[in-house]
Amino acid sequence: MGRQTFELLVLGCASASPTSERYTSSQLLNICERYFLIDCGEGAQIQLRRYKARFQSIDNIFISHLHGDHFFGLPGLLSSMHLLGRQPGLTIHCPAPLKDIMDVMNKVSETRLSFPVTWNFTDNTGFNKLFEDDKVEVWSFPLSHRIACTGFLFREKPLQRKINKEALKRYRISFADIHLLKNGHDVTNEDGILIRNKEVTIDPAPSRSFAYCSDTIYNRNILEYIRGVDLLYHETTFLQDQAQRAAATFHTTAAQAAELARDAGAKQLLMGHYSARYTRLQDFLDEATPVFENCLLATDGKKITI
Numbered sequence: 001m002g003r004q005t006f007e008l009l010v011l012g013c014a015s016a017s018p019t020s021e022r023y024t025s026s027q028l029l030n031i032c033e034r035y036f037l038i039d040c041g042e043g044a045q046i047q048l049r050r051y052k053a054r055f056q057s058i059d060n061i062f063i064s065h066l067h068g069d070h071f072f073g074l075p076g077l078l079s080s081m082h083l084l085g086r087q088p089g090l091t092i093h094c095p096a097p098l099k100d101i102m103d104v105m106n107k108v109s110e111t112r113l114s115f116p117v118t119w120n121f122t123d124n125t126g127f128n129k130l131f132e133d134d135k136v137e138v139w140s141f142p143l144s145h146r147i148a149c150t151g152f153l154f155r156e157k158p159l160q161r162k163i164n165k166e167a168l169k170r171y172r173i174s175f176a177d178i179h180l181l182k183n184g185h186d187v188t189n190e191d192g193i194l195i196r197n198k199e200v201t202i203d204p205a206p207s208r209s210f211a212y213c214s215d216t217i218y219n220r221n222i223l224e225y226i227r228g229v230d231l232l233y234h235e236t237t238f239l240q241d242q243a244q245r246a247a248a249t250f251h252t253t254a255a256q257a258a259e260l261a262r263d264a265g266a267k268q269l270l271m272g273h274y275s276a277r278y279t280r281l282q283d284f285l286d287e288a289t290p291v292f293e294n295c296l297l298a299t300d301g302k303k304i305t306i
């Protein structure tokens with residue numbers, strides 16, 4: 001059996017303002033058919049349609065901070081969900097003032113959404129669990145930007161151990177015991193024989209993870225939260241030629257993001273949130289790759305499977 005889905009779709013990769021080729025920040029992450037929308041820049045719903053994503057399947061939206069290029073798409077997306085008669089609830093994980101903004105918009109337009117919204121306010125101090133079910137956990141951690149901003153860590157829960165059927169053949173075993181074995185326990189079967197877990201099970205594939213870091217100044221304090229991730233998305237608003245500007249505006253350069261990916265032991269770095277001044281994205285790869293080999297460029301519509 002193949003592994004369960006763990007797939008990221010880039011919906012927008014521009015910073016500040018959309019261009020004809022790049023929408024502003026938004027990404028859709030599918031882990032085992034749970035759809036997480038991460039940031040919601042202007043027009044995110046158009047991109048969801050363009051790339052044939054099932055936007056009514058989104059049950060959790062994560063907003064990193066309240067600069068417009070990260071949430072201006074939210075009113076439109078919620079409105080379309082409403083107009084399509086959505087019923088299931090939606091949870092929005094975000095800085096608290098976003099609820100006030102949405103409340104005003106709904107009030108002046110006399111809109112009562114067709115579905116309940118649960119607000120889960122983020123706290124940009126510490127490492128906080130925002131979401132958990134039987135397969136996935138999502139955590140927030142502080143980024144350092146001009147206004148309160150959090151990164152997000154999406155992590156598959158440890159998978160169950162695999163049964164080695166050949167090794168288990170010689171024992172009488174119940175379904176309940178198989179369940180215990182899959183969860184790592186030793187069991188004593190009905191014949192009173194102790195069956196050691198390591199004799200009859202195999203390690204599962206390691207659980208996968210994705211970290212999202214936008215927007216932030218180069219900040220080594222995030223390393224503890226993103227250690228060993230399979231895929232690190234880190235903003236690269238600028239190249240080193242604008243390092244001073246990056247620092248002044250609380251953004252990061254491609255070379256700096258590559259350093260963080262390398263020092264965190266990430267397997268891959270995805271770059272994005274490019275300043276509109278850059279038209280040749282290859283320059284980001286050229287700058288980052290000598291520091292960290294495994295770099296990818298976010299472009300609108302790009303899919304990455306982990």
Ligand SMILES: [Zn+2]
Nearest residue numbers: 015016069215
């Ligand atoms: Zn931004």
